[in-house]
Every structure is written in C-alpha cells, then in structure tokens.
Amino acid sequence: MRRLAGLLVVPLLLLSTAACGGDDKGSDSASMKNGLPAITAGEKFGEKPTLSKGEGDPPKELKVNVISEGKGAVTKKGDALQVNYLGQAWDSDKPFDNSFDRGQPFDLTLGAGQVIKGWDQGLEGQKVGSRIEIGIPPELGYGAQGQGDIKPNATLVFVVDILKAVTIPKSATGTPVAQEDKDLPKVGTNTDGKAPSLTVPKTDPPTKLVSNYVLESKGEPVKATDTVVVNYVAALWKDGKVFDSTYTTGKPANFPLPQLTLKGLKDGLVGKKIGSRVLIVAPPSEAFGDQEKQGIPKNSTLVFAVDILTKM
Incomplete structure (x- = not known):
C-alpha cells in the first residue's frame, strides 16, 4: 500500500x-x-x-x-x-x-x-x-x-x-444492493477484477460512519479479530480525488484488523460478509481528525470502496 x-x-x-x-x-x-x-x-x-x-x-x-x-x-x-x-x-x-x-x-x-x-x-x-x-x-x-x-x-x-x-478471488461477488441515497457516493458493481467506479456527490458529507453493501455475498461476517484480504479504492470526499488504490499495483492488501488504526475503516468492515463489496464513508472523527496524515488534509472525510475478498 x-x-x-x-x-x-x-x-x-x-x-x-x-x-x-x-x-x-x-x-x-x-x-x-x-x-x-x-x-x-x-x-x-x-x-x-x-x-x-x-x-x-x-x-x-x-x-x-x-x-x-x-x-x-x-x-x-x-x-x-x-x-x-x-x-x-x-x-x-x-x-x-x-x-x-x-x-x-x-x-x-x-x-x-x-x-x-x-x-x-x-x-x-x-x-x-x-x-x-x-x-x-x-x-x-x-x-x-x-x-x-x-x-x-x-x-x-x-x-x-x-x-x-x-x-484469493479476483473480485467481490453477490447480489447488488440498491444505492438509492443521492447524498452518498455511488460505487460500481462490476465483478471482473477491475477497479469499481467511485463517484462522490457534491453535497455535505455525513457526520457519522457509513458502511453499506454494494454487493452482498453469502459469506460469514467479518470479526474484529480477523485478518482480511481486500482490494480497495480510497478517495477524499472534498473533491472525489483517489488517494490510494490496490488496483494500481494489482496486488490485494492484507488488513489484520486488530492492527488497523483507522477506526472508521475497521468498524466499517466488522460485521460485513466475506466476499462482499462495501461502501465506507469515514468522517474526520472516524479517520484522522484534525491531523494531516501522509498527505491527507486534516479534517478530511474519507470514502472507501472495499472488496472483502477472503479472510485468513
């Protein structure tokens, strides 16, 4: 990463x-x-x-x-x-x-x-x-x-x-879930292993953590103690700019959840089913707060489209 x-x-x-x-x-x-x-x-x-x-x-x-x-x-x-x-x-x-x-x-x-x-x-x-x-x-x-x-x-x-x-599967699979809230980002439902589209609306971001299925599989739920293997696209709400993506290298990432310090990302994954695609929106309080981190501006709302490919 x-x-x-x-x-x-x-x-x-x-x-x-x-x-x-x-x-x-x-x-x-x-x-x-x-x-x-x-x-x-x-x-x-x-x-x-x-x-x-x-x-x-x-x-x-x-x-x-x-x-x-x-x-x-x-x-x-x-x-x-x-x-x-x-x-x-x-x-x-x-x-x-x-x-x-x-x-x-x-x-x-x-x-x-x-x-x-x-x-x-x-x-x-x-x-x-x-x-x-x-x-x-x-x-x-x-x-x-x-x-x-x-x-x-x-x-x-x-x-x-x-x-x-x-x-490791190449993509999340499952049943597409309707994305009807116009005030939330829209995520593509392709299952070809390529990066899904991620479109951030020009509205005010949510103030609480959002974790919604885009594709819902029949896998078992993720536990807070699991290590999951994921593909993801990560963007800033402010301008929709992608700041990180595993798809650029073609190599999934391993997330040992007990060691994942970005609270919104961890909490957004726990309870979701293995094999699914999830939209996660982490407000500053669930991300980096008023600290600039690795080029991400302070008080940023972060948006993730995550394929939970498998777990260890």
Missing part, C-alpha cells in the same frame, strides 16, 4: 527491498544440516526453534530445506499465506525477529512483493503444514543497505511454519 501503509503495524523484518536467486550446497558440520544452520531445539512444527550459528561460507543462492512436510495444499503465487517464523543472520546465533514470541502469526500474499524476495521464492511450491528452513543471500534479502539490526550484505536464515494458504 502507499498511503494506507501507515495504518498498520508491520513487523520490521518483512518490509521488503532487493533482487533474485537459486540453490547452493554450503558446508556441513555438527552444527549444520544440508548446508544450513541446524535447529538445536524446538524442531517440531509449531514449536519455537533455536538455530545454531552458520559455519563456513554461506550459500550464494537461495537454499530451502524442508524440515517436515505437511499434507496440505501446495502454495502458489497469489495465495494469502499465514505463517510463523524465526529469523537470524548467518553469522549469529541470536534471532533478530520471530512471530512465536508475539503470539501472532504473520499474513502475506505470496508473490505480491510484500516481503523480501527470498521469502516469495522460498515459500512458493511448499505444502501447508510444512516447516521449512530458508537461507537467503543478501541480494534476495536487504542487500547492501541492511535493515534495522540486520547488517548490510547479511545472509539470512529463517525457519518458517506454513499455517494456512487461501486462494
């Missing part, structure tokens, strides 16, 4: 940059297994692992070890994945990040560039329920610039448990 990225709390590790890769053998020793650092404790799927320090030269290309193979579906580009992970640098025996301690799995869309390239490549083609270990050279990680505690040109090692994979 461009401007709405600031509405989420995202683990530092998985903010991506970098380039491409393959496979290499590395060196084996008592603390190594198939060319990658050995898991010294917590080897089973679901357990928090510990890793030994890498020995010898790190792999120059992407290397993936399957620690234990699951029995679920094979992951593919475009799937919404939920994983647990632990990561550390090749030359360290201390992790720089892990989701096990947070007690909150991490959600991503595979191949959408939401994570470092070594993740997108290493996770593709693996079975749900698998634990894998990935060795990632710098050009598939954070390269020469590094990231936070990760040094420049660091080779990274991850243990990843693949918890879930969901195929």
